[in-house]
Amino acid sequence: MIEQHRRRRTPEEAAAAGVHGPGTPGTMRPGKRASVMIVAQSAGPDDGIDEALEWIEAFERDCGLVLDTEATSAFAVANADVLQDGLQPPRTESPAELVEFILCGGVWYHRGNVPTAPPDDNGVSAWGWMYHRAISGARPDALCTVWDVYPLPCPGQPC
Numbered sequence: 697m698i699e700q701h702r703r704r705r706t707p708e709e710a711a712a713a714g715v716h717g718p719g720t721p722g723t724m725r726p727g728k729r730a731s732v733m734i735v736a737q738s739a740g741p742d743d744g745i746d747e748a749l750e751w752i753e754a755f756e757r758d759c760g761l762v763l764d765t766e767a768t769s770a771f772a773v774a775n776a777d778v779l780q781d782g783l784q785p786p787r788t789e790s791p792a793e794l795v796e797f798i799l800c801g802g803v804w805y806h807r808g809n810v811p812t813a814p815p816d817d818n819g820v821s822a823w824g825w826m827y828h829r830a831i832s833g834a835r836p837d838a839l840c841t842v843w844d845v846y847p848l849p850c851p852g853q854p855c
Contacts, residue, residue, distance in 0.1 A: 705750060707753065707754070707757065717755045717756070717758025717804070718759055718804035719758055719760065720806070721759055721761045723806060724761055724845075726847045726848060726849050728847065729844055730844070731797075731844055732752065732799070732843045733797070733799070733827070734747075734748045734799045734840070734843065735801075735834045736748050736751075736839040737801070739837050739838075740837060741775075745841070748843075751799055752768060755799075755804075756845070759797075762848045763845050763847055763848065764846040768843060768846070769843065774840050775838070775840070777836035779834075780836065783832055786820040787819070792821075793823075795827065795842065800830040805826050807821075810822045810825075811826065811829075
C-alpha cells in the first residue's frame with residue numbers, strides 16, 4: 697500500500713482557521729524547559745497529529761517568549777481513551793504540575809486562566825482539575841500530546 701501524501705496547512709491557513717498561540721508566557725520562564733499538552737479535536741491519529749503540529753507551531757509563534765523551535769519535541773502521545781481508562785477525580789497535582797499550558801477545545805489554558813475547582817476539590821488546585829477535565833472531556837479517539845518547549849534565556853538581563 698502506498699501512503700498518500702498529506703498536505704499540511706500553512707501557518708497563515710491555520711491562523712485563518714482559528715489556530716493561534718496563547719499570547720502569553722503564563723508560568724513559563726526564560727531559559728527553563730516547559731511542557732504543553734494539546735488535546736486534538738480531529739478524529740484519528742493522522743489528523744490528530746497534523747492538528748497538534750499546527751497548534752504547537754502556533755504556540756511557538758505566539759507564547760510571549762522566544763523559543764528554541766529546533767528543540768521543541770513531542771514528549772508523550774496517547775489516544776484519550778487510553779488516558780481515560782480508570783481515570784478518577786484527582787487527589788494530587790500530578791501530572792498537571794508538570795504542564796504549563798493545556799489546549800482543550802481550541803482554548804489555551806495556563807494556571808492563571810482556568811475555571812475554578814469544584815467545591816469538593818480533594819485539595820487539588822483548579823489547574824489539577826483543568827488537566828482532569830481536558831482528559832475526561834476529550835472524545836475517546838482524540839489524540840493527546842505533550843510537547844517540551846525551550847524558552848531561550850534573556851540575553852544580558854535578569855529574567
